[in-house]
Amino acid sequence: MLREVRITPSILNANFDDLAGEIRRIADVSDLVHLDIMDNVFVPNFTFDFEAASKIVRESVLPVDAHLMVVDADRIAPQYAEIGCASVTLHVEATNDIAQTLRAIRSQGARSGLAVKPNTQIDEYAEFSDLVDMYLIMTVEPGFGGQKFMFDMIEKIQRARRIIGSRPIWLQVDGGISEETIEIATAAGADTFVAGSAVFKSPDPAAMVTKLRELAGSVPE
Numbered sequence: 065m066l067r068e069v070r071i072t073p074s075i076l077n078a079n080f081d082d083l084a085g086e087i088r089r090i091a092d093v094s095d096l097v098h099l100d101i102m103d104n105v106f107v108p109n110f111t112f113d114f115e116a117a118s119k120i121v122r123e124s125v126l127p128v129d130a131h132l133m134v135v136d137a138d139r140i141a142p143q144y145a146e147i148g149c150a151s152v153t154l155h156v157e158a159t160n161d162i163a164q165t166l167r168a169i170r171s172q173g174a175r176s177g178l179a180v181k182p183n184t185q186i187d188e189y190a191e192f193s194d195l196v197d198m199y200l201i202m203t204v205e206p207g208f209g210g211q212k213f214m215f216d217m218i219e220k221i222q223r224a225r226r227i228i229g230s231r232p233i234w235l236q237v238d239g240g241i242s243e244e245t246i247e248i249a250t251a252a253g254a255d256t257f258v259a260g261s262a263v264f265k266s267p268d269p270a271a272m273v274t275k276l277r278e279l280a281g282s283v284p285e
Contacts, residue, residue: 067255069280070234071273072129074098074260075120076111076209084123090263093273096129096150098238098258100209103134106158107207114140118147127151131179131238131258133206134158138165145172153177153200153236156189166195177236181206186220190227197233198256199224203249204239209260213240218252225253243279250280 073094078086087097101117104110112120121128127150134140137154138161144152145168152169156178159165169176179200180186186201201221204211217237224235237249238258246257259276266272 067250069250069277070095070256071277071280072096072098072236072256072258073263073269073273074100074209074238074258075264076100077260077264079264083120084125086264086269087124087126090269090273091125093270093277094126097124097126098129098131098260099149101130101132101134101144102207106135106155107133109207114143117144121148129153131177131200132158141165142168142172145169145174149174151175151177151198153179153198155179155181155206157181157184162189162192163195166192170195170197179238180220182214182217186224186227193227193231193233198236199228199233200236200238201254202239203237203241206239211240213242213245213249215248218248221249221252221254228253241276243275246276246280
């Protein structure tokens with residue numbers, strides 16, 4: 065049996081001057097578009113403020129998967145659910161009341177996501193599984209696109225898959241996903257993939273999304 069696969073291209077490496085057009089290029093073959101929100105505090109980079117992000121969400125022809133790499137996630141995360149993001153992921157390292165914030169995201173009709181940085185253990189957050197629609201395992205240090213996949217995160221992906229068990233929780237990986245790494249991540253248990261550089265730095269982004277889906281879909285559960 066093959067596990068359902070989702071590809072969520074990140075626009076971090078897209079042309080910021082025409083993001084709506086860039087999203088349309090991959091819309092027919094992608095499940096969601098991944099929106100990286102960085103504040104230059106939680107991570108050493110800045111991408112979009114709330115106003116710019118809201119515009120992207122409004123104009124996107126794909127559902128938006130918002131990944132918040134920001135401080136004060138308890139206050140900010142529900143706002144992204146309110147503006148229509150299909151999925152909102154917060155970092156455990158930037159959230160004071162994880163349970164309450166996950167509930168607030170869900171209350172706005174969005175899927176709730178919980179992310180961990182490479183040095184954070186996923187096992188400590190298994191208690192939130194009933195409130196989580198997606199776990200996100202970072203396979204690079206968050207902050208910049210184009211980084212190399214950290215192969216020592218494979219064991220963490222496997223542990224997350226064991227935590228999920230038979231629950232209908234997505235297991236997303238973000239960082240260094242490419243033709244060379246997606247099958248390895250899938251075999252470890254991931255089913256939802258963020259790909260930025262691999263997609264938007266390729267000559268044909270849509271064809272690359274299709275290729276990644278084929279590679280991931282070839283690995284059985």
